[in-house]
Amino acid sequence: MLRAAAAAYLGRYRGESRVHTGSDLKVSLTWCSGRELDPLCLGRAEIERYVRWLQDVRRCRRSTVSRRLSVVVGFYRVCVIDQL
Template identity: 70%
Template sequence: MRVAVSAFLGRYRGQTRVHTESDLRVFLRWCSDHELDPLSAARVDVERYVRWLQDVRRYQPSTVSRRLSVVVGFYRVCVIDAILEHSPADYVRRPTVPAESPTLGLGHLQFEALVTAARLSANPNDFALVALLGLLGLRIFEACGSNIADLGEEHGHRVLGVRGKGAKVVLVPLPPAVARAIDRAVDERRFRPCLDPRLGASCS
């Protein structure tokens, strides 16, 4: 089993590997709770797992689809590596994912209230995190993974090197308000991360 998992996760890097491993761990834990050897699972077992995600955990269709995709990929690699003769995830029906996300963002007044509350917080991490997420539009793992060493200047503008999916680094210009929020969180520290974990990082 360790060989199978290592072979599958070895195909991924950076944050993609972290998220894929997390999704796979959910399936393996479900198998353990049901006293099921993942390498002996049948199609009906994978379908039971999907129903558990839907009916017990009540995940959104997009989350169920993503976690099923990880299971499908895991078993596909098992077949490629001759660990299994066939994949038990073949022909498992995927949930229908709406074309438009049902998740609503914050309204203008709600976001203003969030920014105000974060700005007044005694923890400088709070405003820095809200600024990175709400004003720059970073993903949570990008904001929490930002490093002091990634702060710099390009053509007279403050920039932050953001590590996105696939470990790609993109230089993002920092508006003055965001730059000030990061500077306040960094204070006089010279080493990573930008959000000081000693203050109880908001993304922990």
């Protein structure tokens, strides 16, 4: 189901936008996997932990954190629309 959700989300993008969005989505899904979290069952606290991890561990700039969080938000928006 996760693959279908990711494919549905990425299907909205083309070219380089799809590549970069896919990369950002992969970072968040890999983060979930490393913590044995189901990406389709995350709550606000887990998303906030992910943001802190991007800032404190990965040392991403604010613009990168914002972009990656925007990808996560878009992904979950598609999941809600598709009732996943």
